[in-house]
Amino acid sequence: MFQTEVQPFPYMCEVLNTLQKDGHQLHLFTGGDKENQTRKISQLALDNYFEDRVFIYEHKNSSALQDVLDKINSDKKFTWMIGNSLKTDIKPAIELGINAIHIPTELEWSYNITDIDIEPSGTIAELESLLDLPDYLSEYNFFSTA
Numbered sequence: 001m002f003q004t005e006v007q008p009f010p011y012m013c014e015v016l017n018t019l020q021k022d023g024h025q026l027h028l029f030t031g032g033d034k035e036n037q038t039r040k041i042s043q044l045a046l047d048n049y050f051e052d053r054v055f056i057y058e059h060k061n062s063s064a065l066q067d068v069l070d071k072i073n074s075d076k077k078f079t080w081m082i083g084n085s086l087k088t089d090i091k092p093a094i095e096l097g098i099n100a101i102h103i104p105t106e107l108e109w110s111y112n113i114t115d116i117d118i119e120p121s122g123t124i125a126e127l128e129s130l131l132d133l134p135d136y137l138s139e140y141n142f143f144s145t146a
Contacts, residue, residue, distance in 0.1 A: 031060030
């Protein structure tokens, strides 16, 4: 299982290139076995986008995310969690008061399905495709500064 070649999300490189070009500072927050996650990051050449801003935790949860937010000295108003898991990406972001964008996958593990009964203090959105992300962030930034 740990030797299986990983497949990138559709349009991953194009979107990361656009976000980088648009001036976003990108951080990668992932969960699981450090050796396996490091292998995946290397296979996908994600270190080109995230450099030393990669945070691997055995379990992705609010506590781990808070640790990352503290390390990067984030401003919650300008910090976004973008992910496909309601349980390990979106819910912790809402609990910690940062902005979140859910991009669901076609097939979702039952583990990742959860109810979110927390009132968000940041912006919460759901996009159909990763490809929609750069335009959404550009429009959000335009209207929030206007």
